[in-house]
Amino acid sequence: MIYPKTFESKIGFDEIRTLLKERCLSTLGKEMVDAIQPSGESDVINEWLTQVREFRRLQEEADDFPMHYFFDVRQAVARLRLEGTHLDEGELFDLRRSLDTINQIVNYLNRSDDDNDGEERTYPYPALHRLTEDVMTFPQLVQRIDTILDKFGKIKDSASPQLADIRMELSRTEGSISRTLNGILRAAQSEGLVEKDVTPAIRDGRLVIPVSQGLKRKIRGIVHDESASGKTVFIEPAEVVEANNRIRELEADERREIIRILTEFAKLVRPHVKPILESYKFLATIDLIHAKAELARLIKGIEPAVNAYPHIDWIQAAHPLLRLSLEKQGKSVVPLDIMLTRDKRILIISGPNAGGKSVCLKTAGLTQYMLQCGLSVAIGERSRTGVFKNIFIDIGDEQSIENDLSTYSSHLMNMKQMMRYADDSTLLLIDEFGTGTEPQIGGAIAEAVLAQFCAKQAYGVITTHYQNLKHFAESHDGVVNGAMLYDRQQMRPLFQLSIGNPGSSFAIEIARKIGLPEDVIKAASEIVGSDYIQSDKYLQDIVRDKRYWENKRQTIHQREKNLEQTIARYENEVKELEQSRKDILRKAKEQAEEVLKESNKMIERTIKEIRESQAEKEETKKIREQLEAFKAGVKEIDTAANDEMIARKMRQIQERRARKEKRKREKEKENEKLKTNNQQSANATPSPVAVAPLKQGDTVRIKGLSSVGKIESLDGKMATVIFGDMRTKMRAERLEHAEAPKKEEPRAYVSVGRQTRETMDEHKLNFKQDIDVRGMRGDEALTAVTYFIDDAILVGVKRVRILHGTGTGILRQLIRQYLATRPDVESYRDEHVQFGGAGITVVELA
Structure with missing residues (x-):
């Protein structure tokens, strides 16, 4: 239940409807906006919000979603229920384009991520897919319309054989008339009856010649019209009268044939009128969801999960209309933290006038109402929301001369309705509770009504200046005080809500700021009494101190959070370093074993040569002992002793890439120099005999x-x-x-070549074309990608994929900057949206 009837205008939801309508693509969506009503079912609300969330994600991920033609032809289609009726060409063209849009949207939302046999299909946008379950599409009707209309919406000559014949004869007749008329015109020009620059004109659908008034009897024919000045008459020559009559007949035949074609098509549509109208409801729903998504982007809203019970725990909540208004002025809105829970159901807000109390109340009402209407709301990501069955508001001046109601009487009428229907799932929004009458009795009645709300366990946001209501909040469970903060030094409101203590009205301070005489302020202070003034001052001091310590607490909390993040980052880095150390050791051992195998082969060949040279067995034994000693040395690598070396090597990884090019150039220079020296040395050395x-x-x-x-x-x-x-x-x-x-001997060389090929084939079989660098730091990711690209080129792979995720996009940017420097990288691009989109880079190798 929403009370009163003017609820939406009081909280500003009528302006939200206007913003939604401005973002609709057709009257279909605008009618849906007018029909928006809040729901009290959390499942329904969550489904609405999920649709908006998925549509926003769809807009970000895809650029081929069909949102082109949203035409409302429901009235024209409904008219086809009557026999003998038909659509005109424009209506038929709009029907064709809108039906095709419905068909494309349904097909798009029915795309599944997989097509596993016997397994349930999954859809990338399940909530939007559920909207398509009972929607019928009509591709056959679209195809039939395409045989009737061309791409500009005009009836084709080929729509029927009769129409083609009529238009062909019409074209021939018009050509004949044009030739005859031009001949008559040239003859009249040569005789001086018509000006040289005159051309045939059309009057009443007939071709005529403009002739001067004094020469009209020189040309035989029918006068159809004259100019405004009366100096020129338009004559249809007698030679073309019959031909023009024939054109009129052919045009009538053409129109009759077109109507016959459209009537025949209407017979095809007539059995499907009801499902076609239902499909337009689907199109209207998509238009509404599109408008909701655009509004969410405008107000910077989110789609939170809604609990099935009453609950408000909003962080950084902002009034959407106030935010838009302030942004136009180059200002920013002050967000509010509002909480209503089972333990603290009613929030009593006090504070100075123009301090933001009413804005806070309207923010709560509008945000909750928008949420239950399935709209995105401007609150923080960590906020928690619930649902209320009833929302009541009492705000503003509701006096009525017709009903003989004063302002206070209207407030009492609202209180009466609220007390009658309030329960534990009701949200009450009451501004300036108890005002409008004598303060003492008004405050007493307000306190009594508040006690009734507490007994009914209702939820509420109530603003007031009454001290007795502030004391009531301190002494009753479920009621909590809140204050709109005020900067006493600069004498300006801060528009910040602080829950836990009541606020001061700052009446004396505001009066002094406005400029009331000091003796008036002093007299007022004496009238109210020093105790009241002193208690108000203490209250201000409490609020100030609380604000100070709250800022301190937030600062400490933020530093603790940053410290936890730093510790977690260091722990992760230690784990990564340990893993890297193990990987380096493992690779070092593997490389040592490879070297050992190669060394073993070389030594065996040496032994063979020694045997062939009939060397002594002792020398062979000595070589074998050296080989075994080398093996033992490799196996007994002391991990602890090499930790420092490994750590140093890991540090050098970051510097290696920067020095790579420089070392390469220096090496080339040294090789050139060495080659020159060797050549000179070789030339200088005498050859032995x-x-x-x-x-x-x-x-x-x-x-x-x-x-x-x-x-x-x-x-x-x-x-x-x-x-x-x-x-x-x-x-x-x-x-x-x-x-x-x-x-x-050649077989031995072939065997070595075969072994090399087998090794390469095995490496190619074990090579994976995807690498995942998510979670890595930039330098680690670049090192991993460098080795990955080198291996890919070695085994001859032409296409690889790098999974780096989206995140902030920094890792993606670093990797692509590196790929741009590689001459062996032909191109790179984002993966298709269905397989990862911008989170994966596909690399084409040269």
Whole structure:
């Protein structure tokens, strides 16, 4: 129950309706706005709010939602119930576009995230999807309309064979008339009967020639009209009269055929009139939800979860209309923290005039009413809300001359209705409780009425200046005082609500600020008594001290929160460092084992060569012992001893990327310098005398090794030798003649190549094309992405995905800045909205 009938205008909800209507796309949505009524069921309210929340998310995630044609053709469709009626071309065109919009919206909201066999389908916007469950669409009617109308909404020539024939004959006849008329006009111009620049005109749908009044008898025909000045007459030559008559007949035939086509189509629509009208209700609902979402964006509102019981625990609540008004003036609204719970059901607000008491009351009323109408509300994210079955308000001057009611009488009538219907699910909003009559008796009646509200366990926000009501709040359970704060130093209201203590009216201070004579203020103070003045001063001091300590408490609470966040961040960093240390150790051991395997192979080959050279067994045994000692050294790595080295290496990771390019350039310079020095050294060193002369094509081997090759060319003391598939240049003194290679040796090289390919294939099979860097710091994420891209290029993958999440967007920006510097990255983009959208970057590799 909402009381009184003027409730919406008193709290300003009529202005909210106006804002909603301005954001509707059609009369469909505007009618829905007019029909908005509050609900007392939390399930219904939560469903409304979920629809708005999903639509706002849809607007952010998708740019292809069909919101193009919201036409209201319900009256025209309803008219089709009568036999023989039809839609005109414009109505049919609007019907086609709106039906197509309904069809597209239904199909869009019916998209599912998966299509698992036998499993329940899930939808990205479930609440909006539920709106489509009983909505019928008519794609066949849309297709039929497309055979009748063109893209501009005009009847096609191909709508029927008869219409095509009529229009073809009409075109031929008009062409014939035009040629005949032009011939007559040229002849008249040559005879001087008509001006040279005159062209045929149309009067009453017939082609005519403009002729001067004095020469009209020179041309045989029918006069259809004359100019305003009377100097020019419009003559239809006798030669084209019959042809013009034929055009009139053809135009009538064309119109009859068009009506026949539209009437035949109306017969197809007539059985579906009722479901079509129901589908327009769905279109109106979507229009209303769209308007709600736009209003939420305007007032910076949210869609909170609504509990099934009465409850108000609002943080940073703002009056939406006041916020919009102040923003236009470049000001900001002061948000309020309002709480009504089972233990503190009634809030008594006191404080100075123009201090914000009425605004606080209206904020509570409008916010709760908007919430129960399914609209977003301007409160903080951590707020908690409930639902009330009844909302009553008593605010303003309701005196009525017709009903012989004074201001106080009207207040008493409101109190009577409130006491009759108030219960434990009622929200009372009473401004200036008890005013309008003699203060002593008015305060007493107000206190008695307040006792009745407490007995009924009603909830309420009540503003007052009466001291007895402030004392009542202190002595009764379920009632709590609240004060609108006032800056006594600067003599200005702060518009902040403080719950827990009553507020002072600051009457003496305000009177002094306005400029009342000091002797008047002194006399008033003596009349009221020093005890009252002193108690009011103490009350002001209490409010001031409470505000001071409340600010201190909030500061300490914020610092504790920041400290907890810092501790949590450090703990996470310690865990990450420990994990990184373990990973580095594991990788180091793996690399050591790989080195060990390679070393083992090299030593085995060396042993084989020693055996082939008939070396002593003792030397072979010694080499094996050295190998085993190396193995044991790798296995006995002391983790603790290497912690410092690992920590240093982790610190260097951040610096490595910055120094990478610089080291590369320095290395290139050193290689060039070394190459130059080696070349000079090689040229300066005299070549030793060869044991045997070498020539091009000889089979040779390097002294001390068993691998054989063939000399490709000789250049002074240098020889170019081919070993297998490798070409190398070395001094000729290091070579000696050798026998031709055995057949088994190429197989060994092939085996090594096969092992390399198998290793690469295994690495490619184990490579994952997605990497998740959510929760990482920027430098960690960049390091992980660097290795990931390198591995992808190594195994030949052309497309990879980086999951970084949305959040504040900083991690996404850092990763994309890095990708832009990689020459092997061809492009990158957001993933499709159905698979993650802006939270995932898809990378195309060159």
